[in-house]
Amino acid sequence: MVTLSSNIPSGPLASKWEKHKFATTLINPANKRKYKILVVGAGLAGSSASATLAELGFEVHNFVFHDSPRRAHSVAAQGGINAAKNYQNDGDSVHRLFYDTIKGGDFRAREANVYRLAEVSLNIIDQCAAQGVPFAREYGGLLDNRSFGGAQVSRTFYARGQTGQQLLLGAYSALNRNIANGGVKSFTHSEMLDLVVVDGHAKGIVVRNLQTGEITRHNGDAVVLATGGYGNVYNLSTYARGANVTASWRAYKRGACFGNPCYTQIHPTCIPVSGDYQAKLTLMSESLRNDGRVWVPKRKEDRAKRPADIAEGERDYYLERMYSAFGNLAPRDVASRAAKTVCDEGRGVGETGLGVYLDFSAAIQRLGEGKVRERYGNLFAMYHEITNENAYQTPMRIYPAVHYTMGGLWVDYNLMSNIPGLFVLGEANFSDHGANRLGASALMQGLSDGYFVLPATISGYLASQNPGKRPATDNDAFKEAEENVQAITKRLLGNKGKRTPYSFHMELGKLVWEHCGMARTAAGLTQGIKAISALREAYWKEVNVLGESNDWNQSLERAGRIADFIELGELMCRDALMREESCGGHFREEYQYTPEDPETKAGLVNPGDVKRRDDQFAFVAGWEYGGAPDKAPVLNKEPLVYEEVHMSTRSYK
Amino acid sequence: MNIVDRIWKSSLGKKYLMGLTGAALVVFLIGHLAGNLQVFGPPELINGYAYFLKSKPGLLWGARLGLLACVGLHIVSAITLAQLNSAARPQAYATNGAHGASTASKYMLPMGSIIAAFIVYHLAHFTAALPAVNGVGDFTKLTTTLHGETVPDVYAMMVLGLQVPWVCLIYLVAQGLLFMHLGHGLSSMFQSLGFRDHVWWPRIRLFAQVTSIALLVGYSVIPIAIYLRVVGNDYVEKKKYALKAATKKPAPAFVTVPGKEAK
């Protein structure tokens, strides 16, 4: 049992960060270079943190399993990045961005963290613009904005449909500059396979070089994980195929608590699944919902008809009907669940019946095809390439898919986990998004953590460590960690099973999607836990991993990651089972508004909307490893204390 | 590093050299064509022009050496770049498509090599007037009187020289290759030197096409017209007769087998 202390500074919300930065001990510039920091991951959070820490004078070593830091999956974010600049004069402010984010997260995020995120958002845009990120501009040369994913103000900055890539290239360029001047040493094709904890502090990592298979030990005064989310536990997701939980999971097994693992985001606008062979779901930017209207036929008999043959009066624009204020721009969890509901009613379209229409005919009539092409041309082209359908003529078909994980390693206000010296950034931490993330906030969080938060907080920890006295790599803890990694490799390659690792991944994905997907029940989750733990046992008996350990071996890489995913899947189900309420992306069928509830009668919510239970579940669940995969993990709780915001019913009507 | 080193040691620097020397050679080609087209005028015109050039040896040799330097640099850059390029792909593809590359762009070096060989021939043919390569006889013996002076009869030399079928063919083939070489090289020169954007590229392409077609037509029409006996046939017939009478020797075998006359 560990104590999860959030270390939130006292004082009014708006001045906490300022106050905390002042209170944090600084390190003498002459001493900074004596500290070595290991940063794992080079997406937005990892690259920006590595570059900034190096600029401050620390010795930074950066590790990525990709061939280049630029390949991290931050690159795939299409829509944009939020910042409370209020360049549009439409009533935005730091406080409004803060409130939208905390409400969007269904009041399950940490108030002080979210406020800080909104504050820092202003600096992020400045920083990126100075790096040469080619944001969209107005004719006067100033920055353009659009409204995005559940916001009623235009605060999203964007660079065509490639905001993620452009921001990552910005962070990557900052990283490159520091690699060139010697501040950062970059290790590519290097996958972290264990965390080294010495006397309770994170002091190193064990890494496998994917090209040569060589396993090396690296020591540091602090370890920073910026290794992304774990949505690939579902196998089918919008994540990159290489995205994995291994770094986080191995840290969890060394004692770091895993926060809110069941909080996953299902994105409403993805291209529906077409077959068993599928390895990847493709996201269509949420910005499409700015001009597209979502509908299904009113009667299920019409679902096989061509969309053009369904008269206007026979269509159900269900988001506009259910959420009149937000309409098609309702938050992701709300829009996804609504799509599931109409499909469960048998009104879903497409071959599988798991799809809804996203229709641009009204926008084309209003703006003309040229304007629509200018705004979304690349997305329409992508849709055409994948489905062979022309969305200018016939509506797109979309369906929700796993897109982001709000859960992750537990961290305090300093982004430090319960293992001192282990910091976790970006999607890898349990983060600032509560139970649901708003559109265009992930990029904001990754960069906020990396450029501004960690560089300010890490010195507080380092100041408590004797400079230059980090344990050497021949320390017993390093030896033990390396042996652990070797043992896993040996066990995987030595196993004489008959099944491929990927066949287990597909099976796991189906189990987690079925039991811990868009709608969850106590019975389903209990069954899921049982099935996944059986799968774990089967894995170690039946898996067959080909190839050698001292060579490029993609089967081996994957097999290790899948083993971790299986264990994680079980933990997710446990977390979802424990959380007997619905909130954000976590929907327990037992806890939803009924027509009899006063909130429904007052018109605040629709029947079927998520029902939180603040009296019992206003806490962060920090799961502690039980010591072995088959031992039950320990639940630690960090109560969510709201000082300024009132936890209200989340209404988008 | 000094500027020469900087240019020579970088791949882009060599591309600039290719472009600049190419540009100089194109300018020469235009001037040379203007001079040669005088063959369509009376014989005195081109003979006068040739005499004018000969009378300014400083200018003539300056230009010749400049051109030679350009050709030399153009060739040396091309060869070193080609070595670099082939080293950059040690293992070839089993299947290889052109992917939008024009035929000319793929064979610039072979075409350039043939053109270089032609230049050597052309110099031997008319500048050095080696009887061994012209299939006619000793061109140095062809003279005419201009403003009371005896001068080389360039007009007769061109007409007699290009009436030989295989010589005419060599010239035509060379013009064809030059046309293709320029079709790619002329626009690429602007690219290499950095004068290109989305506005100017179509204009550059047009300029390159018009120029290379004009050069092709201009340079080809001379041997064709001569070969078809449209130009100067009467003049050279008379010339042969006049030559015969003046020397009282058997007429030089301008129409005999190549090479015999030299002996």
Added chain:
Amino acid sequence: MKVTLKVWRQKNRSTPGAFKTHETPELNVNMSFLEMLDVVNEQLANRGEEPIAFDHDCREGICGTCSLVIDGKPHGPHKGITTCQTYMRTFNDGDEIVIEPFRAKAFPLIKDLVVDRKAFDRIQHAGGYITVRTGAAPDANSVPVPKQTADFAMDAAQCIGCGACVAACKNASAMLFVAAKISHLGLMPQGQPERYRRAKGMVDQMDKEGFGACTVTGSCEAVCPKEISLDFIARMNRDYGVALLKGDAKAVKSGGAG
């Protein structure tokens, strides 16, 4: 549908490689090319044969990890599309498809179809950035960028660093990649102070890596999944030429005031 694959198999750099033929199982026309390879690999693994190693990650055409030369063309037959977004409906039942790795001296082979493209990173270490410390940035709107300039820079910035330009070029030249990077930063007003230094540094590093030179064939532009224009190469040539003429910056003689 079913197709026959003729795939380059090579255990590692020191072992010679050769083409090997693999018959696919029954395929769905809506599969992506990489999903087809996944299916073939599962079949191979089930038979105890080593799967085909190939690079891939995001599978939505933006990370630049996937490569492959398919029937002689990097990223397969379509224009402006990466391998991961190429679908099997492009091919016919019974086709033989030849799959080779990107080939260039600067992209040494790792295994089968996987090559090492770190040369691209090293080129960017040599100047692919704008020097700005975190926290030192002025307000984002304090430097207006004409829309046209921003759009043009964005055209260049779209480069995903996949290396198809190198793979397609008959000279294995990296000019399009380097030009895209130099032009993106060199067009933005924020990138002006380091414009010529950047061009010089990156082009020189490109030469050191062993890429070939440009002969303006246009193959790179034709296969680029982001359809980046040759115009940017001209722009780079211009910047590099200016850098050559300018020469090195004058050395600072004395230290700062004490």
